[in-house]
Amino acid sequence: MKKLLFGILALGLVSSCNNDNLTNQSEDSSTTPESSGLFKRGCASEEVRQEALKNNAQLRQKYEALEAHTEKFMNDVKLGKVLPDGTVEIPVVVNVLYRTAAENISDAQIQSQINTLNADFSATNSDINKIPTEFAAVAAGNTGVKFRLAQVNRKSTTVRNWRTNDAMKKTSSKGLDATDPTHYFNIWVVGEMGSVLGYATFPESAGLWNDGVVIAAKYFGNTSAVPYNLGRTATHEVGHYLNLRHIWGDANCGNDLVADTPTQTTANYGKPTYPLLNTCSGVQRSVMFMNYMDYVDDAAMFMFSGGQKTRIQSVIASAGPRAGLRIN
Template sequence: MKKLLFGALILGLVTACNRDNMPNQNEDTTNLENSSPSVVSKRNCPSEEMRKDAWQKDPSLMQKAAELETAAQKFANDVKFGKVLADGTVEIPVVVNVLYRTASENVSDARIAEQIDVLNSDFGGTNSDVSKIPTEFQPVKAGDVKVRFKLVNTVRKSTTKRSWDTNTYLSNKDMKRASTGGIDATNSKNYFNIWVVSGMKNLSGTILGYATFPESNGTWEDGVVIGLPFFGKTGTAAAFNLGRTTTHEVGHYLGLRHIWGDTNCGDDLIADTPTQTTYNTGVPTYPLYNTCYGVKRSVMFMNYMDYSDDITLYMFTAGQKTKMQSTVAPTGPRAGLRVL
């Protein structure tokens, strides 16, 4: 497993580019509207790219992210040496904002409840496929992350938008503002907002979802956006219809990076996740090996923060659990997210 060199990793957090997902700037964008989510071949989550774009526009967010990483490392050390307990369950109040053009896009209450159930089982470690975790990774599995989700409100709004597209690499944020046809967040400091939209695309193809990171806590755009075909367990995208897109994006929302560190043999700032060359797609077969820096390692392609199909994602690690616990702890950036 990785040995963290914290100063270097913070520099990497600030400067790394997602080389694997960089679009061809000469790519024809005229067919954005024509691609079908039912035939999406890989996960597309521009959360890190949007984060770096936000840092460029507001350097104070970059500084805050670095400070939060330092605090998260201190929290992890305090947990390790028994100075702080990370075993209290936090229940997060959720507001789901539904933007729909047709009756079929107006997500049912049952489907929303279904997605909340998926989050609670995945973060509670009670998901039915947790038994698939290989023996090799059993010692570092998270088990119960001690985070739960409670739906407190659903806001619905009819729209004429067919798709929330953009001709730039970064996704559109119009769904988050009433002034641009979307729905304003409900007090994002105290409520976790999820926006469900008909679809999103950028130059890399169909976007399944994206999230803001903890340094954006309380801002107008803070929360998670999910494309309708990938929401809940009754979505139309065959490879991504188990609700794990939302699990993946909530991981970002609570402070987790992609497991490959968004660059070749990168680092996600979590000590117990194996270093891997890049993201995985489809349904990999265990064991799968990568070689980084001359070391051959077994890859944790079943981690929720990889890009494998939903059916192949079923675990967080203990290190990821501690990172998320540091985010929702009384001293963490998302301390305000607690059901009263």
């Protein structure tokens, strides 16, 4: 298991190992993106974050404060100085932007997504028993986060394809303004974003006008868009919203700042076969491709780790950057 990187990096860039390679190509044919029938899973959260940090000094300061707070919280938990604040129920506002009837998703589809989030973040998902024995000891269990649908806003729009420039978050650009992002978790459901399934803001953006998650309609909740049809795109993006990074650290053998997720060379796709072995820094290990923060198909991801749970709890704690969302 990797050591945490505690240094605060100006743009949130993470370290990588030199001369490390993927050493096991033992995944079966289902791991190829072509076999999934769709393009590879695409999440633009880290790219959007880096661009925002590069162009905004105030946001960089908030990022640095966020990671300092997270590091202290994790150390205090380890030393028994703080205890989790119990279950936090987050009110959710879903903003549906549609051009066609199919994009104007039903209330049932929206509720199916809320149900999936609640199952995945409480470890009551039906596939939780698939966690390999190797990783069972570090599985998160209940993260202490619940989601409650507070409001659904709908708007017909003429936009055919949305980009990751946050236009959908502004009424002035044919989108919908956020509902009080300090106290509500806003999700924008849009028609198409090309190869991007979704993206999120991280907690340094808490309360800002653009704070929240964006997901393409056909990947939101239970849909027919196999292999991204089980609502796990939202689980992944909400992980970012609650300060989880991609499990490979967005670099070759990168660091996701979580001690109990094995270092891996890069993202995984499709439905890998366990064990999947990677080598980083000369050490071969089995990787946690079934983690929600990897890029595998919806049916192949079904767990958070304990370290990820602690990072989540640090941002929803009473002193955390998302404390305004707390409804106890």
